[in-house]
Amino acid sequence: MARSSASKGSPAPVLDSPRMSSRGKKRTSKRPGKKAKASGTQTPARTKSTPGTAESMAAKQRDISVSEFFAKNRHLLGFDNPRKALLTAVKEAVDNALDACEEGGILPDITVVIEDLTDTNGNGSNKPVKGKKKAKAEPAPKKTPAKSSRYRITIVDNGPGIVKKQVEHIFGRLLYGSKFHRLKMSRGQQGIGISAAGMYGLITTGKPMMIQTRPKKNKPAHHIELAINTKTNRAEVTMDVETDDFPLARLRTLTPGTRKLSTQSQFLDAFVYPTGTSVTIELEGRYQKGRGSVDEFLELTAIANPHARITFVPPSKVSAPEDSGDDAEALLAPSASEGVPSSSSSGTGVSPASSADSTATTTELDGVIIFPRAINELPPETLEIQPHPKGLELGILLQMLKESAAEKPDLTLAQFLRNKLSRVNAPTASKLCKKIGLTARTRAADVDHATAEKLFAAFQDIDLPAPPTDCLAPIGVQQLLRGMFKGVRAEFFAASSRPAQVYRGRPFLIEAGIAFGGELRGDDTARVIRFANRVPLLFQQSGCSSFKAVTETKWKNYDLQQPRAGLPVGPIVIMLHMASVWVPFTSESKEAIADYDEIRKEMKLALMECGRKLGSYLRKRKKMKREGERRDVFERYIGEIAKAINAINDTDAKELYDVLLEQAREKTAVADQILNDEGKRIKAQNDDDDGVIIVDSEPVPSASANATPAPSASEGVSSSSSGVGVPPASSPPGRTGVSPVSPSSSPRKKKRIVKKKKRKSPKPNPGDQLFE
Amino acid sequence: MAKKRTTKKTTTSRAKTANAADRDVLTDRKIIALADDVAKRAFAGAEPRIEIPTRSRSNTNWNKKRGILEMGDNASERQLFNLNQAKQFMQTCLHASSVKELIAADKTLSLRGMFYKGLHTVAGTKEKTFAEQTESDGVLEDLEVALSSLREELHIFAKKAGTMVGNITLIDSGDEINCRKMGSGGYAIPSIVEPDVIQFGKCEAKFILHCEKNTVWSRFNEDRFWEKHNCILTEGGGQPPRGVRRMLRRLHDELKLPVICLLDCDPWGHYIYSVIKQGSISLAFESERLAIPDARFLGIRSKDYKACGLSDDVQIALTDNDIKRAKEIAAYPWFEGKKHWQKEIKIMLDSGFKMEVESLITKDISYVTETYVPERLKTKDWLD
Incomplete structure (x- = not known):
């Protein structure tokens, strides 16, 4: 029992990230057998009707393969329903891809393609099977149930690739991994293994998994197809050839969007994917938008991994809603598909890997969603520590x-x-x-x-020092801001990263972020997005420690509405990230963080830090609004005054009006500046810390920038630069690690400028009609 | 002499004396100066503003020697570029231009008329220049002090809110008014009672009895009190408007008639007396021509509850506000040095109730006219 408790308590789930092992890390290949035995003892088959003898029973008692066990209990692995199955499969593959890239020291560039294979309905259904030369041999798939349909998912990364002989172990066996027992911060804890996804695909469609991997530049890639044998927990390789087709050329011509992007070297470009791995699984699933969807998962992943560029080609159609369905409106929706130029579509011949636009935002082009890279640095490699x-x-x-x-x-x-x-x-x-x-x-x-x-x-x-904390790699304030900035259409962003703390002898650290206003909906309760070791947690929100931390924070102090013991209400997205060598999940499903006091306290502190920044921003915004109203008031009455004075002493009303109007504008402008300079809180926001991005949605008329406000705008907020230009960009000096913006870059249409001031553009002069 | 000349005129329009014409010219000039200042400042790049003497207790001085309240030298600036004052600034300008128009046309308007005169929607908005009349009234008072012109000089009058009857003949805009024959309604005291509008004719009355309210006044009128006691009966509908106060003052000054007040025994009544006697805080600049330092307070007094043997039913409990106000009044410098007034207020506060003049009706319908007032007058039992 000690053993089984050990495996339960371990940070790494059983089927975790098997790919790791291929890269020469240690591995625990003994594991599977142990677990298999454990599960085998639990499930002796028994018939109640005829009382059996020990011998007759013994005849039926036999070893059960772990694969067989999970095949029967697939809900344990996150494949409980078609929708979640699709998500889980994508998630496992993406988590593995990110881990692989990071361990290989490569900035991740990940492409996720979901193809709709339901061939009964015409419309783009009969997906080009032309590139798919092999899967033909497989038996015909069983009839598609009404509520789900078939998809083929392909996840391509630019990681270090996999040595050929390891492929079958990594993808073809459950419980084959490297991270099972070590204390190291890694995504791994989330997953249950790509092999389980492959197994699910095999069970639901009968199709084997297809892997292409190119471990060495300029050498042929391997093309391997394998099916897991659930009885033996071993892979059955059905195809193993060398190929030059990596990344898959077929995918480039999949949709108009991919074709277009490919011609711009923006999609699965061989230059970007010199090495890497591609996994293709056919499975039964449901593709829907909204909460708990693949879209959301990728959006959130992009936020927590600003160093990654993720390209997503969704299927041609969305499944019909199964029930009332979450409302599909994603708060983090990609920008309007009108094709706002972004780093990804505007540069000509620029490799995406080289362009990390600090103001990158998620874009959609002809159905292809691009989560651009917002930062060009890999997170620091984390160290493994011994248990405390x-x-x-x-x-x-x-x-x-x-x-x-x-x-x-x-x-x-x-x-x-x-x-x-x-x-x-x-x-x-x-x-x-x-x-x-x-x-x-x-x-x-x-x-x-x-x-x-x-x-x-x-x-x-005994008294012992706290465990070392250098084993943790925070996302970092700047990175958090970039991540949220690209994913959330808000006007204000704040982030904070707490120093590492310890709970139960395990180091952890908490990071929080807030996005406020902008295009977020104001009448809803806040959306809480949660991460553990950079992996989004999509389910069981209310059972999560982070959720409790959010509801326990006094948001009213920061000028937000908050029903008693509830989430704050307003256009706000709250993000919490826990990094730890061992994230305490409430259950095997790894969907919520357990409610430890130490953890919740840190979360609240992090939220309060962000809240304070938000509060001062909101207060300032109120003041700005007041200023605006003030100006309105003045402007409103000036016409009347000019007319009255004219009636008394024949002063030229129009001239007087113009003079007074100018004064009014000056007056309020002066007041604006005073506001900015006097308010201590505002100043703090400006100078003390960089954990803030403020977006001014309105273009600022250059004329109205009378000297003072503009510079102060850019200097404090180092997190983002004020012009958004075409990459490659060059940067104003003094920007930390931000990729540069060319000074000449002209503001683009939808401006996302970091600015301290919100200024109204002068209104058309009402006086013009007034005195005609 | 001026008034004599005007008495002979009997035009229906307002009689205009040389005096009045001069006054109009002067007022007009002041208004133009105000507008010029605004324009001048605007073109010089300075903030337009209008200086308005402060109408508050802090800027009201008690001139003990003259026995009246006077306005101090404090003035506040009404600024255009001040969020709280911008609208008032605009309103002041509007009214200034309206007044100029009135002077040019030689017409007068009521306060309400002025409200409508200035009322329109601000260009380009849905906002009205004046939300309600009180806003306009306040701005007009400001304009008065800013121009240091009286309301009459701005060609503005208030609604009539006072009545008089008695042994006197008046000439109002050339019409002879016999106040002895005013029936039950009495003569309505106009808002403007300046000598160019109203002149005094024959007068036998020996004093003036001023009542707080119309109800009490009616009792006296019905009982022909003014006839029996040879006096003038006035009434100001609570806090007497300027027309009534000016009328009392002129009767007092020009005909040497003592003014005796019959007011309620409560802070409100006490303050009415104070206003008649020394002038009000908000109109301190007008005290000079409104205050009657010799006015007397006849009643009713806090001692009357016992003295007249009134029943418990007439008691009205003092509210917190009353108590606060009573203490405030007692602390006014012009009450501070008066022992009997301090005593009067103290008795009221100690007993914890106030009384209205009408409470005397519980004794007898005409007790107040036949017993109470005559007795007090005889014994000169009044407060100074």
Whole structure:
């Protein structure tokens, strides 16, 4: 039982990211067998009608393959319904792709293509099978159920590729992975393995998985097709050839959008994908928009991974809603498909990989959605750490002792403590040994259960430094801002990144972000988007610690409405990210973060930081509005005054009007400046921290920028530059790590300018008609 | 002498004396100066503003020697580029131009008329220049002090809100008014009672009895009190408007008639007396020609509850507001030094109730006219 609890408590889910192993990391290939046995013992088949003898029963008792187990219990892996299955398959592949790229030190460029294979309805259905030379041999798929249809998903990454002989293990076996037991921050915890997705596809469509991978530049790629044998938990390779077709040329001509982008080298360009892997799975699913959709997952992934460029080709049609359906309006909708020029479509011959426009926003072109790269740096590589004694559970301790002893029989207890645990040095180790009445020389192998229990108790008593926190890689304030900026059409963005903390001996850190206003809907409750180790959490929101943190934060302090113990109401998106070597999920489904006080407290602190920024922005905005009204008031009465004065002393009314109007504008302009300079809060926002982006949706008439406001606008907010231009861009000096904007770049139509001031463009002069 | 000349005129339009004409020229000049200042400032790039003497308690001085309230030197600027004042600035300009028009046409308008004169929708908006008449009235008072012109000089009058009857003959715009023959309604005191409009004719009356309200006044009139006691009976409908106060003042000054007030025993009544006697805070600039420092307060007094043996039923409990106001009044410098007034207010506060003049009716319908007032007059039992 100790073992099974260990696997449950482990950060890495069983089927995690098997691809890792191929890159020379350590792997735990023993795992699958163990688990298989465990599950096998749980499910002896039994017939109730005829009482059986021990022998007759024994005849039926047999080993069950882990694959078989999960094939029957696919809901455990996130394939409970067709819609979720499609999402899970995409998610597994994307998570793996990102992990692979990062481990290979490559800026991820990921393309997700979902093809609609329902061939009964005409319309773009009979998807070109021309490129697909192989799948023919497979048996005909079973009849498509009414509520789902067939899709072919293809996920292509530009990662380091996979060594050919590992392909079948990685994709063809469940529970084959590298991250199962280590304490390291990785996406892996989320997934249940690409092999499970492949297995699901096999079960629902009978089609094998198709993998192309090119591990070495300029060398042929491998094309492998395999089906998992659920009985043996081994892959059956049905095809294994060398090919030059990577990335798949077929996909480039899939839709008008992909054709267009391809001609601009914007879609699956060989230059961008010199190495990499492509996975294709046919499966039964439902493609719908809205909450919990593939679109949402990719949007959120793009937010938490601003260093990645993700291209998404959705299927030609959306499935009919199955029930009331979430309202499909995505708050993070890509910009209008009218084709706002962006980094992705405007540059000619510019490799997308080289253009990380700081003001990149999600765009859609002829049905292809592009989440551009917003930052050109990979997140720092995270370190693996040893478990901290305070966070250890007895079962795990026992298991570690046993494993260590097996590895090295003469290992002493002191050595074990020092080498296998975090923050235990030699004095502490001998202190611990003394405490439990053993000498430091005692062999680890000789520690029995009772002693281990004593040792475990001693861990709780002793003072130890907190575990190291350099094992965590925050997304970072700048990156968060960029990520949200490209994905959320808001006018104000704030982010904060908390220092690392510890819960139960495990380091973690919390980051929060807020997007406010703009095109977000104001009458709804806030949308909370949650991430754990950069992976979006899409389900079980209300059970999540982050959700509680949001509702417990006093949003009223920041000028937002908040019903009692509820989410704030307003045009706001709240983002929370937890990075940890071990994210405590509430359940196996890994959809919500468990409610630890330490975690919730950090979340609230992070939210409060963002809230303060938002509050001061809102207050400032109110002031600006007041200024605007003030000017309106003046302008309104000036005409009357001019007329009255004219009636009294014959002053030229028009002239007087013009003079007064000018004064009015000056007056309010002056007031604007005073506002900006005097308000301490506003100043703080400007100078102290960079965790803010403010977007001015209105173009600023250059004439009205009377000297002072404009410069102050750009200097404080380093997060984004003020012009949006055509990449390649060049940058004003002093911008940190932001890709540059050419000074000559003319403002584009839908302006997303970072600016401190919101200024009204002068109204047409009412006086003109007034005195005609 | 001027008034004598005008008495002979009997035109229906307002009689215009040389005096009045001079006055109009002067007012006109002041208005033009105000407009010129606004324009001049605007063209010079300075903020247009109008200086308006402050009409508040803080800018009201008690001239003990003369026994009247006077306006201090404090003035506030009405600025165009001040969110709270912009609209009023515009309204002041509008009214200034209206007044100029009135002067040119030699016509007068009521306060309400002025409200309509200036009322229109601001160009390019849905907003009206004046939301309601009170806004306009306030702006007109401001304009008065800003130009240091009286309301009459701006050709503006208020609605009639006072009545008189008694042994006197008046000439109003050339018409002879015999106040002895005014029936039950009495003569309505006009808003403008300046000598060029109203002149005094034959007068036998020896004093003036001023009542707070019309109801009490009617009682006196019906009982022919003015006949029996040879006096003039006036009434100001609560806080007397300027026309009534000016009429009292002129009767007092020119005909040497003492003014005796019959008001309620409450802070409101006390303040009416204070206004008649020394002038009001908001119109301190007019005290000079309105205040009657010799006016007397006859009643009713807090002691009358016992003195007249009134029943408990007439008591009206003082509200918190009343108590606050009473204390405020007691603290006014012009009440501060008067022992009997301090005592009067203290008794009222201690007893915790106020009384109206009508409470005397509980004794007898005509108790107030036949017993109460005559007795007090005889014994000169009044407050100064």
